[in-house]
Amino acid sequence: MNRTVEQASDMMGVIRPGLLDRLKDHSGIKSDEAFARTIGVSRETLNRLKKGEEPSLRTVIGIAHAFGLALGEVVTTVPRPDASEATNGARSEAA
Incomplete structure (x- = not known):
């Protein structure tokens, strides 16, 4: 699988x-x-x-529209909580 796709799914x-x-305040x-x-x-x-x-x-x-924000100002990406376990497991199997 393409590494970029794997990283995005994590x-x-x-x-x-x-x-x-902050928006509420x-x-x-x-x-x-x-x-x-x-x-x-x-x-x-x-x-x-x-x-x-x-x-x-x-x-x-809805958040972006209500406050005049771009979508990128509303969200950010973070690792999925279970992604590190899946990545570590895949690395162990490959070794």
């Missing part, structure tokens, strides 16, 4: 750390419920996003 997109709290929105509605998600989904759950494209677009 990554996941997450909302940039602290972004949601700067917007003057007081409650998580109102902020969640502004970006088009439930409060439960908002809480999961703050904990690092991978967002849907629809959610990323």
Whole structure:
């Protein structure tokens, strides 16, 4: 398999750390419920996003649209939590 494809599959997109709290603070929105509605998600989904759950494209677009941001300003990539184990296992098998 192409190494670039392998590396990409070991990554996941997450909302940039602290972004949601900064947007809420700067917007003057007081409650998580109102902020969640502004970006088009439930409060439960908002809480999961703050904990690092991978967002849907629809959610990323909702955040970007609500605050006039580019998609790249909303998300960043991080290694999948299980990616290092899979990579280490593949290396062991190859040895």
